[in-house]
Amino acid sequence: MLVAEGVSVRVGGKALVSDASFHLKAGALVALVGPNGAGKSSLLRALAGVMPFEGNVRLGDTDWRALSPRERATRLAYLPQERRVEWSIAVADLVALGRHPFRRRFAPQTEDDRTAVAAAMAAMDVRALADRRATTLSGGELARALTARALAVQAPVLLADEPVAALDPYHQLQVMGVLCAEAARGAAVLVVLHDLSLAARFCDRVLLMDRGRIVADGSPREALSPAAVAATYGVEMLTGESGGEHWLLPWRALDRNG
Amino acid sequence: MPYAVLLALLGAGVAGAFVLSLMTGPAAAGFGALFGQGEAGAAILIMQEIRLPRALLGVLIGGVLGLSGAALQGLLRNPLAEPGIIGVSGAAAFGAVVAIYTGLSLIVPLALPLLAMLGALAAVALLYGLAGNHSTTTLILAGVAISSLAGALTSLALNLSPNPFAALEILFWMLGSLADRSMDHVALAAPFMAVGALLLLATGRSLEALGLGEEAALGMGIDLKRVRTLAVLGTALAVGAAVAVSGVIGFVGLIVPHLLRPLVGHNPARLLPVSFLGGALLLTLADVLVRIIAPSSDLKLGVVTALIGAPFFIALVLRSRRTGAF
Numbered sequence: 001m002l003v004a005e006g007v008s009v010r011v012g013g014k015a016l017v018s019d020a021s022f023h024l025k026a027g028a029l030v031a032l033v034g035p036n037g038a039g040k041s042s043l044l045r046a047l048a049g050v051m052p053f054e055g056n057v058r059l060g061d062t063d064w065r066a067l068s069p070r071e072r073a074t075r076l077a078y079l080p081q082e083r084r085v086e087w088s089i090a091v092a093d094l095v096a097l098g099r100h101p102f103r104r105r106f107a108p109q110t111e112d113d114r115t116a117v118a119a120a121m122a123a124m125d126v127r128a129l130a131d132r133r134a135t136t137l138s139g140g141e142l143a144r145a146l147t148a149r150a151l152a153v154q155a156p157v158l159l160a161d162e163p164v165a166a167l168d169p170y171h172q173l174q175v176m177g178v179l180c181a182e183a184a185r186g187a188a189v190l191v192v193l194h195d196l197s198l199a200a201r202f203c204d205r206v207l208l209m210d211r212g213r214i215v216a217d218g219s220p221r222e223a224l225s226p227a228a229v230a231a232t233y234g235v236e237m238l239t240g241e242s243g244g245e246h247w248l249l250p251w252r253a254l255d256r257n258g
Numbered sequence: 259m260p261y262a263v264l265l266a267l268l269g270a271g272v273a274g275a276f277v278l279s280l281m282t283g284p285a286a287a288g289f290g291a292l293f294g295q296g297e298a299g300a301a302i303l304i305m306q307e308i309r310l311p312r313a314l315l316g317v318l319i320g321g322v323l324g325l326s327g328a329a330l331q332g333l334l335r336n337p338l339a340e341p342g343i344i345g346v347s348g349a350a351a352f353g354a355v356v357a358i359y360t361g362l363s364l365i366v367p368l369a370l371p372l373l374a375m376l377g378a379l380a381a382v383a384l385l386y387g388l389a390g391n392h393s394t395t396t397l398i399l400a401g402v403a404i405s406s407l408a409g410a411l412t413s414l415a416l417n418l419s420p421n422p423f424a425a426l427e428i429l430f431w432m433l434g435s436l437a438d439r440s441m442d443h444v445a446l447a448a449p450f451m452a453v454g455a456l457l458l459l460a461t462g463r464s465l466e467a468l469g470l471g472e473e474a475a476l477g478m479g480i481d482l483k484r485v486r487t488l489a490v491l492g493t494a495l496a497v498g499a500a501v502a503v504s505g506v507i508g509f510v511g512l513i514v515p516h517l518l519r520p521l522v523g524h525n526p527a528r529l530l531p532v533s534f535l536g537g538a539l540l541l542t543l544a545d546v547l548v549r550i551i552a553p554s555s556d557l558k559l560g561v562v563t564a565l566i567g568a569p570f571f572i573a574l575v576l577r578s579r580r581t582g583a584f
Contacts, residue, residue: 045473048476048477049476049477049479050473050476050477068479069476069479069480069481070479071479072479073477073478073479074479077477078474078477078478080471080473080474080477082471082473082474084470084471084474085469085470085471086335086468086469086470086471087335087469087519087524087525087526088524089469089523089524089525090523093523093525094470097466097467097469097470097478100463100466100467100478101478101479103463105462105463133524146470149470
């Protein structure tokens with residue numbers, strides 16, 4: 001669904017992402033992990049059209065650069081890490097902004113818009129908040145409302161930057177479940193995660209970034225092997241099997257000088 | 259309240275205030291005189307040459323002040339933004355001051371509004387030279403710098419003015435007024451205000467998306483450079499023309515969007531048309547008030563809008579402190 005070849009992002013002469021190549025298949029949930037400053041957010045920003053980049057990206061069978069920003073926004077939904085809402089709009093109106101790229105000026109919501117918004121609000125458990133002012137929500141509630149906004153696009157590609165940060169365990173698992181469901185519906189989902197346990201538990205594939213480069217791309221077991229995690233994060237891991245599933249747990253910071 | 263009802267109510271209010279403005283003044287002149295019917299020649303003249311341009315300018319200037327305030331607050335996502343913040347009002351005022359200071363406005367009456375509009379356009383050119391396509395913060399900083407420069411130059415003109423009468427004229431002009439404007443002023447300013455208003459209205463959709471921050475808006479396919487250009491150029495044309503014929507009228511652009519925002523569910527796109535109508539209503543009523551409370555002394559409109567505006571604004575501050583919502 002999305003193929004990136006040699007994507008590089010530079011800001012003021014500094015390379016934030018260097019020569020990243022990967023693909024996202026329809027129906028796959030892929031985690032993008034790596035230490036702070038590895039370039040994960042920059043890569044997502046570039047793909048979303050927020051930052052300029054070098055290299056080639058294809059969306060489906062279309063060249064990324066051949067699409068107008070608005071067409072691109074209908075095919076690729078982007079959930080930024082920054083959770084910002086400037087005006088006291090109702091949560092239902094916030095989620096409805098997901099349909100923004102589809103709507104013509106002054107045109108009312110179509111039936112498709114309403115269905116997509118209702119489904120996204122149900123999936124993210126924010127229906128009870130529909131009439132609340134977005135500026136009065138707690139951090140976790142706002143995060144869920146903004147995630148619902150991105151889901152309402154119903155785009156073939158979803159890029160989510162740390163959607164579970166600041167959520168309680170219940171809602172972390174719930175959001176991961178929703179992302180799985182998005183993939184099951186046929187979307188290609190790329191999600192930035194800091195929680196390696198969640199990445200290993202829910203994702204089909206893991207991209208591991210370090211210092212601007214993709215250093216591993218494979219199943220959670222391969223990409224997040226104890227050796228790879230020790231080399232990139234400087235962290236020792238515990239791993240195991242439970243009910244036939246592989247799990248891992250970051251356990252101890254390694255002495256980086258040693 | 260449904261949006262269509264709000265628009266209809268405000269529209270009816272503007273129409274009523276417009277008629278009220280036509281009917282207000284020291285001389286007796288019936289409404290029919292507007293169409294040259296059933297009145298003495300003097301009444302027809304007063305109606306068509308004095309009151310009609312005043313009422314038209316009240317609606318147009320109030321409208322573009324409210325509209326540009328709403329657009330700039332949406333663009334900058336700053337509830338304190340108003341047309342003056344990008345330096346256009348100050349620069350237009352300085353252009354007018356030059357016309358008065360040099361005595362040019364005595365020789366060619368239209369030199370004053372023309373120089374004022376030149377000032378507004380110079381401010382935009384300078385703004386783009388300074389801020390270009392950089393961040394919104396740079397835009398605000400550049401606007402404040404231009405405002406300060408224009409204010410300093412205006413003070414310099416006052417300081418060096420050749421005689422007290424020139425200084426007083428400059429000072430009075432800057433207070434803002436719609437008195438004694440002619441249809442020439444309307445013809446000069448209206449086209450710029452119309453084009454400016456259209457540019458500002460075109461920002462609506464993008465302002466909605468910007469409500470989630472610039473990064474989210476870019477991800478939603480919004481062209482930020484285009485929105486900034488529309489809002490800045492639209493304000494320069496509309497408010498530059500407004501200041502050119504009326505002087506500086508404060509608080510309308512700041513307060514009208516604030517008053518109306520809760521009535522449109524805080525939606526920055528829907529706020530634009532209602533802010534035009536709200537600004538038109540507020541300024542026309544204030545201009546009627548000016549003539550009713552002090553028919554003989556020349557009370558300035560800009561003084562009255564500030565006097566009405568400040569307490570209103572304090573009430574808004576108290577409300578937002580209580581509800582936490584702008």
